[in-house]
Amino acid sequence: QKEVEQNSGPLSVPEGAIASLNCTYSDRGSQSFFWYRQYSGKSPELIMFIYSNGDKEDGRFTAQLNKASQYVSLLIRDSQPSDSATYLCAGGVLKPTFGTGTRLTIIP
Amino acid sequence: DVKVTQSSRYLVKRTGEKVFLECVQDMDHENMFWYRQDPGLGLRLIYFSYDVKMKEKGDIPEGYSVSREKKERFSLILESASTNQTSMYLCASGGTGINTEAFFGQGTRLTVV
Numbered sequence: 001q002k003e004v005e006q007n008s009g010p011l012s013v014p015e016g017a018i019a020s021l022n023c024t025y026s027d028r029g030s031q032s033f034f035w036y037r038q039y040s041g042k043s044p045e046l047i048m049f050i051y052s053n054g055d056k057e058d059g060r061f062t063a064q065l066n067k068a069s070q071y072v073s074l075l076i077r078d079s080q081p082s083d084s085a086t087y088l089c090a091g092g093v094l095k096p097t098f099g100t101g102t103r104l105t106i107i108p
Numbered sequence: 109d110v111k112v113t114q115s116s117r118y119l120v121k122r123t124g125e126k127v128f129l130e131c132v133q134d135m136d137h138e139n140m141f142w143y144r145q146d147p148g149l150g151l152r153l154i155y156f157s158y159d160v161k162m163k164e165k166g167d168i169p170e171g172y173s174v175s176r177e178k179k180e181r182f183s184l185i186l187e188s189a190s191t192n193q194t195s196m197y198l199c200a201s202g203g204t205g206i207n208t209e210a211f212f213g214q215g216t217r218l219t220v221v
Contacts (some may be wrong), residue, residue, distance in 0.1 A: 033208055043198060043212035044151070046179050088151065093164070094158070095141065096202075100150035 003027055006089050006099035015108050019076040023099055025088030026070065033072045034096065035063060036088040044088055048074060079106045111135070112201050114213040127186040127210030129216050139202045140182035141176065142166075151198065155161060155217040157182055158204075191219045201215050 006035040013019040015041070025033070025063045032051040036044035050056045050072070062075040076083055086103045090096040115130035117207030123144075133140065141156040148170055155174040163174050171193060175183045182201075195215050200210035 032208070043215050044210075045212070046209045049209055090210070095139075095153060095156050095164075096200075097153065098143075098168075100148065100149040 004089055004091055004099040004104050006087075008100055010101040011092050011102055012105045012107055013079050015079055018077055019079045019083065019100050019104055019106070021074040021076075021087050021089070021104065023072040023074075023091075024070055025072065025091045027092060028067075028098045030091040031046060032107060033063070033065060033089065033091040035061075035072075035074045036090060036098075037083075038086045038088060038101070040085075062063065076104075081106045081108055110200055112213040114197075114199050115163045116216050117214060118188065119136065121186075121189050121218065123190060123220055125186075125189045125220075126218075127189050128219070129183070129186075129197055129218070131182045131213055132180055133182075133201035133211070134180065134189050135201065135203070135211070137201040137203050137211075138179075139204065139208070140176065141200040141202075142172075142182065142184045143198045143200065145215075146195050147192040154215055159206050163183055168207075191220050193207075194218060194220045197200070 010060045036091040038044040050061040050065045056063045064073045084106045086101040088101045089099040114131045138219045143153045157163045157176045173185045199213040202208040204211045
């Protein structure tokens with residue numbers, strides 16, 4: 001079993017709608033989780049991190065962590081075409097382990 | 109701004125060559141990482157280092173080695189390049205602590221012919 005698993009997608013969402021990205025992890029020792037956005041041909045860049053159970057909001061982005069279910073999610077509200085990218089979930093103890101990513105396309 | 113700089117953006121090497129990929133960070137981070145990224149496989153950790161002269165194997169270390177002689181520099185070495193090592197290589201650095209994120213370099217697209 002992979003340490004971090006994501007829905008591979010691709011995911012298409014109309015502009016203005018909510019995009020929901022999901023991730024599960026296997027190592028209960030993992031404390032922090034990160035969501036990265038990667039545009040085509042570019043390096044990943046961090047958009048959110050979360051380490052406490054519950055929700056964390058930053059602008060249009062909300063990260064959710066449920067340690068009992070070993071589940072992490074990212075919600076993007078009011079989706080914009082500029083949100084079209086691959087989203088990577090990462091977690092792990094000592095070293096970030098990445099999921100395979102979910103390609104998100106926002107349809108104008 | 110944190111800066112992680114990789115020595116080359118594109119590299120073409122021949123099978124059997126010894127290849128060096130260099131990475132330098134300017135944030136005094138303890139941790140540095142080398143990943144490769146392939147379509148459908150995501151980012152896979154090759155090696156990481158949490159201190160000078162320290163190294164740990166990641167998930168796919170075979171065919172690679174690393175060197176960290178100075179805190180700011182982490183080198184990835186392909187001892188004898190093979191075509192299955194054609195990939196995008198990403199270096200990252202990060203500090204210690206629960207919230208530590210990884211900052212990525214711009215990547216090196218390596219093609220082995």
